[in-house]
Amino acid sequence: MTTGVRRRMGVEERRQQLIGVALDLFSRRSPDDVSIDEIAAAAGISRPLVYHYFPGKLSLYEAALKRASDDLAERFIEPQEGPLGARLLRVMRRYFDFVDQHGPGFSALMRGGPAVGSTNTNALIDGVRQAAYLQILAHLRIDRPPARLELVVRSWISLAESTALIWLDGRRIPRAELEAQLVHDFAALAAVSAAYDPEMADLLRHMLAEEPAEGPFTDLIGRLVSLAS
Amino acid sequence: MTTGVRRRMGVEERRQQLIGVALDLFSRRSPDDVSIDEIAAAAGISRPLVYHYFPGKLSLYEAALKRASDDLAERFIEPQEGPLGARLLRVMRRYFDFVDQHGPGFSALMRGGPAVGSTNTNALIDGVRQAAYLQILAHLRIDRPPARLELVVRSWISLAESTALIWLDGRRIPRAELEAQLVHDFAALAAVSAAYDPEMADLLRHMLAEEPAEGPFTDLIGRLVSLAS
Numbered sequence: 001m002t003t004g005v006r007r008r009m010g011v012e013e014r015r016q017q018l019i020g021v022a023l024d025l026f027s028r029r030s031p032d033d034v035s036i037d038e039i040a041a042a043a044g045i046s047r048p049l050v051y052h053y054f055p056g057k058l059s060l061y062e063a064a065l066k067r068a069s070d071d072l073a074e075r076f077i078e079p080q081e082g083p084l085g086a087r088l089l090r091v092m093r094r095y096f097d098f099v100d101q102h103g104p105g106f107s108a109l110m111r112g113g114p115a116v117g118s119t120n121t122n123a124l125i126d127g128v129r130q131a132a133y134l135q136i137l138a139h140l141r142i143d144r145p146p147a148r149l150e151l152v153v154r155s156w157i158s159l160a161e162s163t164a165l166i167w168l169d170g171r172r173i174p175r176a177e178l179e180a181q182l183v184h185d186f187a188a189l190a191a192v193s194a195a196y197d198p199e200m201a202d203l204l205r206h207m208l209a210e211e212p213a214e215g216p217f218t219d220l221i222g223r224l225v226s227l228a229s
Numbered sequence: 230m231t232t233g234v235r236r237r238m239g240v241e242e243r244r245q246q247l248i249g250v251a252l253d254l255f256s257r258r259s260p261d262d263v264s265i266d267e268i269a270a271a272a273g274i275s276r277p278l279v280y281h282y283f284p285g286k287l288s289l290y291e292a293a294l295k296r297a298s299d300d301l302a303e304r305f306i307e308p309q310e311g312p313l314g315a316r317l318l319r320v321m322r323r324y325f326d327f328v329d330q331h332g333p334g335f336s337a338l339m340r341g342g343p344a345v346g347s348t349n350t351n352a353l354i355d356g357v358r359q360a361a362y363l364q365i366l367a368h369l370r371i372d373r374p375p376a377r378l379e380l381v382v383r384s385w386i387s388l389a390e391s392t393a394l395i396w397l398d399g400r401r402i403p404r405a406e407l408e409a410q411l412v413h414d415f416a417a418l419a420a421v422s423a424a425y426d427p428e429m430a431d432l433l434r435h436m437l438a439e440e441p442a443e444g445p446f447t448d449l450i451g452r453l454v455s456l457a458s
Contacts, residue, residue: 013382111351112341118352122340126338147399147401147402148402150395151392151395151396151402151407154391154395155388155391155392155395157386158387158388158390158391159384159388159391160390161387162383162384162387163380163384166379166380166383167380168386170376172376173376173377173380178376178380181421181424181425182420184421184424185417185418185421188414188418188421188441189414189417191453191456192413192453193410194456195413195449195453195456196406196409196410201456204456220421220424221457223425224420224421225457227423227424227430227433228418228450228454
């Protein structure tokens with residue numbers, strides 16, 4: 001699969017090309033099933049040359065995961081204007097774009113396994129979770145979250161992960177439905193906490209104060225009320 | 230630390246004793262920090278004798294994890310009688326007993342890491358999740374769950390895991406509050422799904438039909454209604 005005519009690339013350019021090729025392969029299949037030979041072939045270079053840039057498959061995997069993590073963390077960034085529900089829904093769309101694009105690799109990574117349980121990969125995953133957490137606090141305009149808010153936000157982030165993983169396993173529910181559902185789930189988990197804690201109740205009121213009638217939060221409340229009656 | 234007077238144990242008896250000693254140590258500290266020497270000392274036998282029963286630390290860790298998994302799965306078993314909310318609350322209490330008892334080991338395991346990312350440990354974790362899933366379906370008296378119910382149950386199980394992990398990190402919220410909150414979260418996630426899907430709405434009505442006025446589900450609904458007004 002090499003082209004024969006190999007354009008000379010600089011060291012960093014070649015590294016970046018290899019990372020891109022590897023990320024594409026690691027995304028489309030479980031990383032355990034991707035060989036260095038395949039990566040070399042897809043990059044149009046020899047196997048020894050791959051090893052010249054990366055000492056082994058794990059280091060190439062970690063570099064690819066770093067690029068994917070940075071990409072995902074960037075998708076969480078959303079202008080802090082307009083209703084909160086609509087902001088979160090836009091982030092959920094970009095999150096599912098990412099999950100869709102990297103499906104098999106995302107599943108293999110998040111389910112753990114021989115190639116992916118290293119300290120470095122765990123640190124990258126935690127870094128993305130932390131980026132998501134800090135973004136949400138910034139949108140809520142809260143610097144020092146009470147323990148109950150931290151719990152709601154962090155446990156909702158894990159809910160978003162498991163929802164995406166379950167979706168990838170057969171894709172039996174339309175993803176747009178799940179994007180909206182996760183926005184609703186956030187409000188629901190916050191409401192459960194608010195039902196038993198005055199500080200969370202204040203926070204929830206503040207969060208919902210500027211929601212428009214057509215927003216996802218207001219829509220949910222209307223439907224729940226009609227469900228209850 | 231060996232006693233000098235070593236009572237002769239049968240092979241299986243000695244294996245079971247070692248597993249118990251190892252589980253205790255792996256529960257109280259991160260498994261990476263527990264050495265075979267310590268396990269040997271705590272069991273009152275020599276290091277070579279440990280290796281006679283288990284080829285290495287990983288196999289002993291896996292045996293200890295198997296025992297803990299079986300123990301946890303047993304705690305999910307609850308008589309299928311009385312209101313659903315009260316049943317789930319009793320299971321949550323036993324779940325937090327387990328988490329409390331095995332805190333550091335549980336955290337290390339669920340957060341992944343060098344000693345715990347093996348294929349066998351992942352299979353044990355998945356086995357416990359599957360046991361929890363099947364128990365819940367049995368209590369709901371549902372054989373073939375629709376995709377949306379499967380999503381609610383499985384994603385709630387992951388929420389229960391992350392809630393326990395966040396609790397262990399500082400124990401800043403009383404565990405009894407979180408046990409009740411997870412019961413409420415289950416109802417809330419089901420309600421969000423039911424708000425947009427008629428099949429889930431039927432299921433939710435069925436689930437709440439026999440809840441008494443003093444049960445956790447009814448209490449939550451009352452509080453949410455008063456919060457909304």
